[in-house]
Amino acid sequence: MPEITINANGPILISTEELTLKANDGSEIPLPKGRAVALCRCGQSDMKPFCDGSHKACGFEHDPSTA
Ligand code: FES
Helix, strand or coil: EEEEEECCCCCCCECCCCCCEEEECCCCEEEEECCCCCCCCCCCCCCCCEECCCCHHHCCCCCCCCC
């Protein structure tokens, strides 16, 4: 079963055996190797939709009322 974790001040982590990620045009986005994927939610990553750690440098702070 997939597990989705919203990290405080960081990415959304998805851990699963199988996952398909699609762009809004329906094309499949290749996933990094491994069983976990980190999706950017700060908007600063140079590897969107994946987190590249830029949330730390930009000081991203999540809204605790949303998750
Ligand atoms: S959440 Fe990590 S780079 Fe955006």
